Amino acid sequence: MANIGDASQTVPPAEVPEMELYHAKSWLTKYVFCQDAKVIAIQYSCTALAIGLVGLVLSWLMRLQLGYPGTFEFIAAEDYYQYVTMHGMIMVVYLLTAILLGGFGNYLIPLMVGARDMVFPYVNMLSFWIYFLATLVLVSSFFVAGGPTGAGWTLYPPQSISAGTPGVEGGIVLMALSLILFVIGFTMGGLNYVTTVLQARSRGMTLMRLPLTVWGIFVATILALLAFPALLVGCIMMLLDSVLGTSFFMPAMISMGEMTSTEGGSPLLFQHLFWFFGHPEVYIVALPAFGIVSDVISVHSRKSIFGYRMMVWAIVAIGGLSFIVWAHHMYVSGMNPYFGFFFATTTLIIAVPTALKLYNWTLTMWKGNIQLTVPMLFCLAFIVTFLNGGITGLFLGNVAVDVPLSDTYFVVAHFHMVMGVAPIFVIAGAIYHWFPLMSGRMYNESLGQFHFWVTFIGAYLICFPMHYLGFVGVPRRYYEFGETSFIPESATSLNEFITIVALIVGFAQVSFFANLIYSTFKGKLAGKNPWKATTLEWQGAETPPGHGNFGEELPPVYRWAYEYSAPGVKDDFVPQNLHPDQVIRDDEHTANVNTTKAAE
Amino acid sequence: MNIFRQLTQKPWLDVGENVIDIKQGTTTPTPAAKIGLFWLLASITVVFSLISIGYSYRLTLPDWEPLPDPSLLWLNTGILLLGSISLENARKLARQGEIKKAKNKLIIAGGLTILFLLGQFWISNELAAMGYYAAANPANAFFYLITWLHALHLFGGLVAWGRAINHINRSDNANKIALTLELCAIYWHFLFLVWLILFILMIFS
Numbered sequence: 096m097a098n099i100g101d102a103s104q105t106v107p108p109a110e111v112p113e114m115e116l117y118h119a120k121s122w123l124t125k126y127v128f129c130q131d132a133k134v135i136a137i138q139y140s141c142t143a144l145a146i147g148l149v150g151l152v153l154s155w156l157m158r159l160q161l162g163y164p165g166t167f168e169f170i171a172a173e174d175y176y177q178y179v180t181m182h183g184m185i186m187v188v189y190l191l192t193a194i195l196l197g198g199f200g201n202y203l204i205p206l207m208v209g210a211r212d213m214v215f216p217y218v219n220m221l222s223f224w225i226y227f228l229a230t231l232v233l234v235s236s237f238f239v240a241g242g243p244t245g246a247g248w249t250l251y252p253p254q255s256i257s258a259g260t261p262g263v264e265g266g267i268v269l270m271a272l273s274l275i276l277f278v279i280g281f282t283m284g285g286l287n288y289v290t291t292v293l294q295a296r297s298r299g300m301t302l303m304r305l306p307l308t309v310w311g312i313f314v315a316t317i318l319a320l321l322a323f324p325a326l327l328v329g330c331i332m333m334l335l336d337s338v339l340g341t342s343f344f345m346p347a348m349i350s351m352g353e354m355t356s357t358e359g360g361s362p363l364l365f366q367h368l369f370w371f372f373g374h375p376e377v378y379i380v381a382l383p384a385f386g387i388v389s390d391v392i393s394v395h396s397r398k399s400i401f402g403y404r405m406m407v408w409a410i411v412a413i414g415g416l417s418f419i420v421w422a423h424h425m426y427v428s429g430m431n432p433y434f435g436f437f438f439a440t441t442t443l444i445i446a447v448p449t450a451l452k453l454y455n456w457t458l459t460m461w462k463g464n465i466q467l468t469v470p471m472l473f474c475l476a477f478i479v480t481f482l483n484g485g486i487t488g489l490f491l492g493n494v495a496v497d498v499p500l501s502d503t504y505f506v507v508a509h510f511h512m513v514m515g516v517a518p519i520f521v522i523a524g525a526i527y528h529w530f531p532l533m534s535g536r537m538y539n540e541s542l543g544q545f546h547f548w549v550t551f552i553g554a555y556l557i558c559f560p561m562h563y564l565g566f567v568g569v570p571r572r573y574y575e576f577g578e579t580s581f582i583p584e585s586a587t588s589l590n591e592f593i594t595i596v597a598l599i600v601g602f603a604q605v606s607f608f609a610n611l612i613y614s615t616f617k618g619k620l621a622g623k624n625p626w627k628a629t630t631l632e633w634q635g636a637e638t639p640p641g642h643g644n645f646g647e648e649l650p651p652v653y654r655w656a657y658e659y660s661a662p663g664v665k666d667d668f669v670p671q672n673l674h675p676d677q678v679i680r681d682d683e684h685t686a687n688v689n690t691t692k693a694a695e
Numbered sequence: 696m697n698i699f700r701q702l703t704q705k706p707w708l709d710v711g712e713n714v715i716d717i718k719q720g721t722t723t724p725t726p727a728a729k730i731g732l733f734w735l736l737a738s739i740t741v742v743f744s745l746i747s748i749g750y751s752y753r754l755t756l757p758d759w760e761p762l763p764d765p766s767l768l769w770l771n772t773g774i775l776l777l778g779s780i781s782l783e784n785a786r787k788l789a790r791q792g793e794i795k796k797a798k799n800k801l802i803i804a805g806g807l808t809i810l811f812l813l814g815q816f817w818i819s820n821e822l823a824a825m826g827y828y829a830a831a832n833p834a835n836a837f838f839y840l841i842t843w844l845h846a847l848h849l850f851g852g853l854v855a856w857g858r859a860i861n862h863i864n865r866s867d868n869a870n871k872i873a874l875t876l877e878l879c880a881i882y883w884h885f886l887f888l889v890w891l892i893l894f895i896l897m898i899f900s
């Protein structure tokens with residue numbers, strides 16, 4: 096535990112003038128084409144949540160088909176595959192990535208590092224609007240002839256661009272275009288996040304005084320800047336294969352009874368490109384979530400984060416390792432067994448720093464003054480869920496276990512736990528945690544608790560049975576199973592059960608949005624720093640923070656972000672920007688120390 | 696302070712040592728725009744590296760038929776090199792405060808780049824007219840992909856080039872102008888290097 100009296104007494108004087116802050120001159124530039132990172136964050140979040148709701152409705156339609164096959168005539172096989180594809184892509188890229196980096200990144204980075212704004216505000220604004228355009232292009236594929244692509248979210252060629260696949264007429268082209276736009280937009284945002292963290296920190300904010308949320312977003316952004324190009328290249332090549340008839344990925348094949356004009360292309364090349372992006376993508380989502388969980392748990396346990404340095408190094412190590420595990424998604428592609436061995440090994444190694452983080456979160460809470468607020472509950476749920484999903488990941492990371500489980504519901508259960516449910520818990524928890532900062536008001540606790548318990552229990556009732564379905568061999572991506580001999584009757588009833596729970600959990604999300612909308616206008620006033628947190632975003636002159644974030648002067652930083660329950664200090668938190676002389680000490684404690692010294 | 700020392704700090708044990716050697720708003724003397732450019736180049740490097748890997752793999756397959764070697768590509772490469780050299784001169788002149796001369800060099804560099812792009816466009820048209828369509832052979836497809844993607848990046852550079860000229864016309868801040876030209880020069884050198892590698896790859900295939 097730090098001795099508060101030993102905190103850095105000095106910060107260097109200002110040597111260069113502050114950044115020139117952009118000031119909006121019209122309603123349009125203040126609320127629409129705005130360059131303030133906080134507004135951009137809200138724009139990103141609202142767009143991501145809106146498209147996420149589309150993804151949610153698609154999942155309901157899939158569940159209706161799986162739970163009650165043949166009942167809903169408007170769901171044809173082609174429609175089902177389109178739902179599967181669009182649901183996957185929307186949730187992974189357009190919701191999770193966009194909200195965690197574009198939403199939380201934009202809102203929290205400048206506030207947490209003590210900056211006025213992002214370093215390139217104009218480029219930041221462009222980033223959002225290109226993302227918005229990408230989302231529109233994606234949605235437009237629902238309205239073109241043939242509808243959106245139904246090739247599965249991995250878009251594997253040759254299927255994705257071959258006759259007979261839903262959306263081959265225009266859907267796949269729009270999907271590729273949309274992803275290209277997304278990558279361009281993200282790159283513009285990513286340059287901002289990384290550079291702001293590196294170059295715009297307030298005086299005294301050393302790298303090792305950064306909150307872990309910033310570390311998570313920072314490393315995730317680096318991953319994205321280096322991994323998204325693979326998706327970009329894959330999409331450009333696929334677009335050319337689809338539109339110009341080139342053969343980057345298209346082999347010689349017979350389609351609909353006729354030889355195609357293509358030959359020699361390598362579908363495996365696309366798989367490598369896709370997963371070189373696809374696996375880091377898991378950590379592009381997970382690392383910000385790790386950071387947020389660390390901060391929320393520390394605040395709501397009134398304890399310093401356990402093993403801060405280890406946590407930082409683990410984030411960096413996971414980021415590095417995530418680039419050498421991609422082919423564990425391709426064990427059944429016929430790869431050389433030595434490659435399989437290599438990728439299985441790296442996959443298992445990545446579990447080490449991840450497990451380290453889980454231990455540290457647990458130890459952070461150990462003997463803490465735990466407050467079971469809604470954000471804390473969601474973060475606890477994340478820890479349990481990520482652990483569950485991570486353990487099934489160890490199963491699937493082993494080639495010998497993965498081969499029989501590949502393309503079964505076990506895989507669906509695994510990635511929904513680790514990549515779907517767990518980050519969604521964090522997003523919900525983070526929104527509840529920072530809602531008082533964003534709106535200046537508290538959320539409704541009862542509605543929040545209702546939202547948490549229904550979502551938490553519901554998510555487990557949905558995903559746990561899927562593991563069983565996978566074990567008995569139920570394959571994923573099937574429109575209907577009919578009378579398949581190896582699929583037991585229990586699988587059918589389980590599917591029905593999962594569908595009912597999915598509908599309930601989906602509808603329960605109304606309580607979340609209702610809570611946010613109601614509380615924004617009618618919630619109890621939060622006041623400054625309602626969670627008694629140490630980090631800079633809560634220490635500004637106004638709540639919510641105004642343009643420029645920190646009033647007249649940027650806050651100097653004297654200590655790390657986790658000074659909770661420090662001995663000898665009256666309050667159980669010491670803000671990062673509180674001068675050591677202003678820390679109110681526990682008189683009794685000081686007197687005791689004096690007495691002991693005198694006795695010595 | 697080096698990165699290793701920073702990452703091994705124990706922030707919970709600040710012992711009164713002034714561990715901060717930063718200026719307000721920055722943590723190294725490197726301008727933010729330069730750091731941003733560095734990350735952009737890292738991202739572009741991945742794009743072209745992956746295409747090169749795909750190219751190297753694809754050319755080993757039996758259906759690969761190399762394109763004829765258009766001699767204009769050599770000339771074009773020379774033009775891009777001259778553009779890069781011109782920008783380097785502009786950068787040096789701007790650092791010496793010779794803004795007017797720097798501007799002239801900058802304009803020459805832009806003109807050479809436009810010439811390069813026109814040359815690339817002409818080569819593509821010629822090849823297509825000779826029947827080397829993108830769909831006809833993977834070698835053709837890769838050629839068009841590489842040249843057009845590289846040209847698109849240069850086109851993006853030209854947008855920055857236009858802004859740089861505008862900046863010189865409107866600003867009298869020599870330091871800012873020098874930085875702008877330095878960023879342009881780095882980007883041009885980088886794209887020349889990328890083109891050189893891709894060109895060598897295409898020639899030796």
